[in-house]
Structure formats: structure tokens, C-alpha cells
Amino acid sequence: MTITQKLQQLQSIFQAMDHALIAYSGGIDSTLVAKVAYDVLGTQALAVTAESPSLMLEDLEAAKSQAKFMGLNHRIVHTYEMDNPNYTSNPTNRCYFCKSELHDTLRPLAIAEGYPYVVDGLNADDLQDYRPGIQAAKERGVRSPLAEVGLSKLEVREMSKYLGLPWWDKPSQPCLSSRFPYGELITTEKLHRVGQCERYLRQLGIRNLRVRSDGETARIELPPSEIKDFVASVDLDALVLAFQEYGFIYVTLDLEGYKSGKLNRVLEKTGV
Numbered sequence: 267m268t269i270t271q272k273l274q275q276l277q278s279i280f281q282a283m284d285h286a287l288i289a290y291s292g293g294i295d296s297t298l299v300a301k302v303a304y305d306v307l308g309t310q311a312l313a314v315t316a317e318s319p320s321l322m323l324e325d326l327e328a329a330k331s332q333a334k335f336m337g338l339n340h341r342i343v344h345t346y347e348m349d350n351p352n353y354t355s356n357p358t359n360r361c362y363f364c365k366s367e368l369h370d371t372l373r374p375l376a377i378a379e380g381y382p383y384v385v386d387g388l389n390a391d392d393l394q395d396y397r398p399g400i401q402a403a404k405e406r407g408v409r410s411p412l413a414e415v416g417l418s419k420l421e422v423r424e425m426s427k428y429l430g431l432p433w434w435d436k437p438s439q440p441c442l443s444s445r446f447p448y449g450e451l452i453t454t455e456k457l458h459r460v461g462q463c464e465r466y467l468r469q470l471g472i473r474n475l476r477v478r479s480d481g482e483t484a485r486i487e488l489p490p491s492e493i494k495d496f497v498a499s500v501d502l503d504a505l506v507l508a509f510q511e512y513g514f515i516y517v518t519l520d521l522e523g524y525k526s527g528k529l530n531r532v533l534e535k536t537g538v
Contacts, residue, residue, distance in 0.1 A: 275415040280306040287381040292329025296387030316345040320441040365399035369406040437474040459513040482515040490523030
């Protein structure tokens with residue numbers, strides 16, 4: 267099936283909904299959903315972004331600017347997953363509690379304002395990964411149009427480019443809590459220091475990266491093809507000093523490079 271055919275299927279889904287509230291993080295997936303929803307429904311589509319300590323300020327501002335660019339009906343709400351010890355203790359199903367908080371916030375808003383459907387940006391590839399948050403969304407009746415029409419991550423980017431979205435090649439940017447190994451307590455201060463480190467690297471012009479927190483150690487992950495140039499061109503002494511000022515004691519570079527979902531490898535050993 268072609269991209270234009272899948273786009274027509276997406277449009278048909280929203281035509282049948284009439285009104286829809288979109289869980290809009292500003293990432294490439296939910297942005298595509300919001301774009302198509304708005305193209306079909308106009309102001310009968312509402313994009314809602316959840317603000318919390320696990321969302322970098324730059325990503326919140328990007329969500330706002332993208333929404334303005336597309337002319338979306340856009341709103342910011344606050345979520346309080348950091349008040350839930352089931353979340354902050356960082357169990358293997360942490361994302362379940364995150365999405366529960368998100369949709370327990372969005373659903374009452376949707377009902378109160380006459381939006382019978384809440385939709386998210388889950389794509390077909392996400393269904394093949396370990397994502398406990400999917401169950402939380404399903405329990406609350408959330409629809410996932412991208413997954414329903416079988417759109418892969420690559421196709422999401424292809425369709426975004428087809429629709430003229432300037433950020434079609436934007437790197438994936440999951441919440442900052444995904445930088446912590448399961449079992450490590452998540453605090454607002456730890457989220458902040460990881461965010462500061464990633465901001466430092468972004469300001470060096472690096473787009474696709476992760477700074478993983480492992481106790482007092484920061485582990486930098488970059489695309490494998492960029493590692494040699496990074497070591498050769500970056501002032502490593504200045505970088506280490508900056509990371510230590512942000513609160514880490516040790517700074518390391520992952521020689522394998524960045525791979526999405528790397529922290530889930532431990533689950534394979536434990537049989538989760």
C-alpha cells in the first residue's frame with residue numbers, strides 16, 4: 267500500500283470521529299497525527315501537550331512552535347507522574363504509570379469539552395517493542411490511528427515529508443525518564459541534570475544522542491558513525507567539567523553507540 271493510500275485511510279479514520287483530542291508530545295509521530303486530524307477536522311481537533319519534569323523545555327517549546335506552524339488548536343496541561351512512587355521507583359513497567367497519568371488527565375478533559383475520542387501517536391513499529399504504556403492507553407480507550415493503518419516509523423517520516431512538515435527527519439526524543447536503568451530512583455533533580463547534559467551536546471550540533479544516567483555516571487550514546495569525529499573534535503575536558511558541574515561524577519562514552527531501547531536488554535536476561 268502506498269503512502270498516499272495510507273494517508274487516505276488516516277483521513278477516513280478522523281472523518282468518522284468528527285471530534286478528536288490528540289495526545290501531542292511534539293514528536294514526529296504525534297505531530298503527524300495532529301496534522302492529519304487538523305486537516306480533516308479543523309478546530310474540532312484539539313492537540314494537548316503534557317508538561318512535566320521529564321519533558322525538556324526545548325521540546326515543549328518545539329511542540330508549541332510546531333503547533334503554531336500547523337495552525338493547531340493547542341493546549342498545555344500538567345501531569346504529576348512524579349508524585350507517584352510506582353513511577354519514580356522506576357520499575358520495568360514505569361511507562362504504564364506514565365501513560366496512566368497522561369490519559370487519566372486527558373480523558374476527563376475530552377469528556378468535558380465534547381471530544382469523544384482520544385488518540386495517540388503509537389506507530390506499527392512500536393507494537394513490536396516493549397512498551398507497557400500501550401496497555402494503559404488501551405485500558406482507557408485510546409485510539410492509535412498510525413498503528414491502525416500499519417504505518418512504520420520510516421513511513422511516518424515519509425508521510426510527514428510528503429505533507430511538507432519541516433521536521434520530518436527530527437530525531438526521536440522520548441521522555442527523560444527513559445535515560446535511567448530500571449530500578450534507579452527517578453527524581454526531578456536527576457531529570458534536570460540529564461537534560462542539562464543533553465542540552466550541552468545539542469548545542470555542539472549533535473542531533474541524535476542520549477545521555478544515560480547510571481548512578482553518578484553519565485554515559486553518552488551517539489550514532490556509531492559519529493563517535494570518532496566526536497572524540498577528535500570535541501573539547502573533552504570542557505565537556506567532563508560541564509557534566510560534573512551539572513552533578514555527575516563520572517563521564518563515559520558508549521563505544522557501541524546509540525541504539526533505541528538499549529536499556530531494555532536487561533529485560534531479556536530476566537525474562538520480562
